Amino acid sequence: MSSEDLKDTDTEARFEFKKEEKSAFETEKGLTEETVRVISEDKDEPEWMLERRLRALEQFQQMPMPTDWPGQPDLSEVDVAEIVPYIRPDIETRGGAESWEDLPDEIKDTFDKLGIPEAEKNALSGVGAQYESEIVYQNMQERWEEKGVIFMDMDKAVREHPELVREHFMTKCVPPSDNKFAALHGAVWSGGSFVYVPEDTTVEMPIQAYFRMNSEGMGQFEHTLIIAEDNAEVHYIEGCSAPQYAEFNLHSGGVEVFVGENAHVQYSTVQNWSKNTYNLNTKRAIVEADGTMEWVSGSMGSKATMLYPATILKGPGATDNHITIAFAGDGQNIDTGAKVYHNAPNTSSTIESKSISKDGGRTNYRGLVHISDGAENSKTNVECDALMFDNESTSDTMPYMEIQESKVDVAHEATVGKIGDEDVFYLQSRGLDDDDAKQMIVAGFIEPITEELPIEYAVELNRLIELEMEGSLG
Amino acid sequence: MAVLEISNLHAEVAEDGGETILEGVDLEVESGDIHALMGPNGSGKSTTAKIIAGHPAYEVTEGEVLIHLEDDEFGEDFEIPEDMRTWELLDLEPNERAALGVFLGFQYPAEIEGVTMVNFLRTALNAKLEEREELFEEDEEASEDEEEDAGYETSPMEGPADDGEVSVAAFQQILQEKMEQLDMDEKFANRYLNAGFSGGEKKQNEVLQAAVLEPSIAVLDEIDSGLDIDRLQDVSKGINALRDEQGAGILQITHYQRILDYVEPDHVHVMLDGEIAMSGGPELAEKLEDKGYDWVREEVYSAA
Numbered sequence: 001m002s003s004e005d006l007k008d009t010d011t012e013a014r015f016e017f018k019k020e021e022k023s024a025f026e027t028e029k030g031l032t033e034e035t036v037r038v039i040s041e042d043k044d045e046p047e048w049m050l051e052r053r054l055r056a057l058e059q060f061q062q063m064p065m066p067t068d069w070p071g072q073p074d075l076s077e078v079d080v081a082e083i084v085p086y087i088r089p090d091i092e093t094r095g096g097a098e099s100w101e102d103l104p105d106e107i108k109d110t111f112d113k114l115g116i117p118e119a120e121k122n123a124l125s126g127v128g129a130q131y132e133s134e135i136v137y138q139n140m141q142e143r144w145e146e147k148g149v150i151f152m153d154m155d156k157a158v159r160e161h162p163e164l165v166r167e168h169f170m171t172k173c174v175p176p177s178d179n180k181f182a183a184l185h186g187a188v189w190s191g192g193s194f195v196y197v198p199e200d201t202t203v204e205m206p207i208q209a210y211f212r213m214n215s216e217g218m219g220q221f222e223h224t225l226i227i228a229e230d231n232a233e234v235h236y237i238e239g240c241s242a243p244q245y246a247e248f249n250l251h252s253g254g255v256e257v258f259v260g261e262n263a264h265v266q267y268s269t270v271q272n273w274s275k276n277t278y279n280l281n282t283k284r285a286i287v288e289a290d291g292t293m294e295w296v297s298g299s300m301g302s303k304a305t306m307l308y309p310a311t312i313l314k315g316p317g318a319t320d321n322h323i324t325i326a327f328a329g330d331g332q333n334i335d336t337g338a339k340v341y342h343n344a345p346n347t348s349s350t351i352e353s354k355s356i357s358k359d360g361g362r363t364n365y366r367g368l369v370h371i372s373d374g375a376e377n378s379k380t381n382v383e384c385d386a387l388m389f390d391n392e393s394t395s396d397t398m399p400y401m402e403i404q405e406s407k408v409d410v411a412h413e414a415t416v417g418k419i420g421d422e423d424v425f426y427l428q429s430r431g432l433d434d435d436d437a438k439q440m441i442v443a444g445f446i447e448p449i450t451e452e453l454p455i456e457y458a459v460e461l462n463r464l465i466e467l468e469m470e471g472s473l474g
Numbered sequence: 475m476a477v478l479e480i481s482n483l484h485a486e487v488a489e490d491g492g493e494t495i496l497e498g499v500d501l502e503v504e505s506g507d508i509h510a511l512m513g514p515n516g517s518g519k520s521t522t523a524k525i526i527a528g529h530p531a532y533e534v535t536e537g538e539v540l541i542h543l544e545d546d547e548f549g550e551d552f553e554i555p556e557d558m559r560t561w562e563l564l565d566l567e568p569n570e571r572a573a574l575g576v577f578l579g580f581q582y583p584a585e586i587e588g589v590t591m592v593n594f595l596r597t598a599l600n601a602k603l604e605e606r607e608e609l610f611e612e613d614e615e616a617s618e619d620e621e622e623d624a625g626y627e628t629s630p631m632e633g634p635a636d637d638g639e640v641s642v643a644a645f646q647q648i649l650q651e652k653m654e655q656l657d658m659d660e661k662f663a664n665r666y667l668n669a670g671f672s673g674g675e676k677k678q679n680e681v682l683q684a685a686v687l688e689p690s691i692a693v694l695d696e697i698d699s700g701l702d703i704d705r706l707q708d709v710s711k712g713i714n715a716l717r718d719e720q721g722a723g724i725l726q727i728t729h730y731q732r733i734l735d736y737v738e739p740d741h742v743h744v745m746l747d748g749e750i751a752m753s754g755g756p757e758l759a760e761k762l763e764d765k766g767y768d769w770v771r772e773e774v775y776s777a778a
Contacts, residue, residue, distance in 0.1 A: 425529055425584075429528070429578045
């Protein structure tokens with residue numbers, strides 16, 4: 001469909017489709033087999049996907065809640081018995097509120113402060129459609145299709161590309177057995193993105209979920225599956241720094257990335273969850289020989305986050321780069337980091353982690369670098385920097401290193417510091433007020449992240465942090 | 475024209491039982507003049523400089539630091555009301571002091587990663603101009619003008635609005651010009667503020683910042699320390715330009731006569747034990763070079 005055709009289409013009708021009410025279903029509280037069957041049926045899924053969901057459910061029910069990690073966020077409020085109601089709104093209203101008016105003031109306020117236009121606000125908060133962006137998205141969609149690139153909603157991909165999905169979906173990258181929340185995700189997942197880039201194909205512009213968020217919504221349990229074949233190159237951007245409002249308090253997404261030989265994938269995300277949310281995700285990439293995986297992630301908002309994007313360097317010469325940033329304010333516990341498994345010779349990885357805490361917030365870097373026996377001439381460099389605003393805030397660094405090979409090059413460096421009075425005074429003496437001086441220091445601190453992002457994300461990220469620092473977000 | 479007037483300044487370290495450092499400093503610096511403030515380590519020179527700029531580590535127990543401005547201080551378009559020509563700096567925040575034309579050149583400038591020189595200096599210049607407007611606004615007007623932060627005027631898809639009086643393009647021009655005057659490599663503009671700068675580069679950068687921010691009074695704290703002879707000449711050239719081209723008053727804090735061969739002072743003051751022990755013309759610096767600070771001490775004590 002060309003953009004001309006698109007304009008001719010009855011707008012009302014196009015969006016009606018998205019608003020279409022799914023048949024309501026009643027379920028008991030607590031996650032049961034019946035619930036999972038209803039979800040699968042509701043999505044017209046093939047039998048094999050239902051089976052996968054049921055298997056994941058079984059695993060979820062058997063696994064205990066993770067509670068024994070040193071210093072991990074308290075998950076006692078995450079009530080599994082209440083999980084079912086989390087699912088219904090996801091399906092019926094696609095994870096958002098019914099209308100703009102229904103959103104809490106703090107969320108509306110943030111959109112206003114970010115200076116996001118009305119149409120985008122509606123789209124981003126999941127309450128409405130966004131015509132302009134839809135056009136932009138459709139235009140790009142056409143260009144991608146010509147190259148054989150697939151970018152669509154994950155639910156749709158199950159129906160339209162069953163062979164690709166069946167092979168890759170929660171099989172070898174993130175199996176449901178990985179952890180309790182991956183299992184939960186496998187049972188009740190809904191929505192998300194599917195990206196497929198064929199061999200020898202470069203997608204020049206970043207593929208952004210931002211543009212189609214209205215149509216698919218950002219659910220509680222969205223799944224992203226990215227497959228880059230040999231020599232392919234793609235940059236995928238998930239979400240954005242605008243707040244993601246969830247009526248319910250558990251978000252458990254899943255991301256799987258397959259990087260073919262000599263392929264290059266960058267996955268970037270800056271996510272800002274409403275402050276009642278427990279954000280518990282599993283993200284992992286498998287990289288073949290000479291491939292490169294890059295994770296750029298910003299974790300903001302949420303009551304507690306546990307997120308450790310992982311990369312398995314499977315083929316010789318594979319490379320991984322992680323850049324992560326975490327920001328924790330009052331009452332927040334952001335536990336995040338990175339995992340890298342060097343399973344082949346000549347592999348290399350870098351992890352650059354930045355965290356900021358203020359007003360009693362707590363950040364924790366939790367990382368693992370594993371170098372297998374035989375992964376000779378592998379290199380890793382881990383750098384963790386923590387910046388604290390006050391004496392009430394906390395920051396911990398827990399880097400685990402499992403090195404089973406002797407011919408390797410391992411470096412780790414960690415710095416923890418309070419925002420320096422001398423630095424602030426220096427900037428003040430040049431004319432910046434106290435707040436602007438601190439803002440500038442933080443903007444500089446997170447610069448490695450913003451430099452990796454397209455300008456609109458970088459601007460939003462800086463603006464968001466500025467608002468967090470003023471304490472003007474809810 | 476501006477005059478910085480320090481009188482009877484007493485100060486101590488701002489913590490419980492903090493040590494007394496200044497014991498009654500009197501000093502007057504007029505724009506267009508170069509003053510050298512000399513003295514041994516620990517005599518209170520740097521403390522004086524930091525107090526002028528508003529460093530929070532010191533508590534003033536007595537005395538005042540005034541700045542007197544003439545009505546044309548900030549250009550012809552900026553009229554200063556009669557009753558707003560004298561300000562007590564000690565009542566103001568460091569950025570407000572900067573807005574009134576006070577600049578401190580640091581001996582050990584902070585290194586700020588991730589913030590480019592060009593971005594930093596433009597932000598500082600705009601912040602200074604904005605703060606100046608605010609300081610001279612009548613009180614009622616100020617409260618009316620206080621708007622709520624409404625976010626960027628443009629969509630985030632277009633990037634930030636080019637806020638501030640001096641635009642990015644206009645500022646690039648200004649910065650380039652100033653760097654050429656100081657023989658600085660143009661690469662400086664895109665480096666992170668002082669990060670990884672050599673000692674000499676940092677000092678040169680302090681002078682560059684003064685050149686861009688155009689202060690009325692520049693206090694330069696041991697800006698000559700750790701410089702080789704070539705860099706010393708560069709920095710000195712910059713300091714002279716501050717005075718000759720911008721009419722700034724300079725308070726040059728130094729240990730050594732060396733920089734005074736290139737930046738010729740109109741007045742020289744010797745500080746001992748938290749006080750100005752002796753003042754004179756350029757010949758005083760030469761005398762110190764020959765006879766050392768003990769000579770001053772003897773002179774002062776025998777006179778007392």
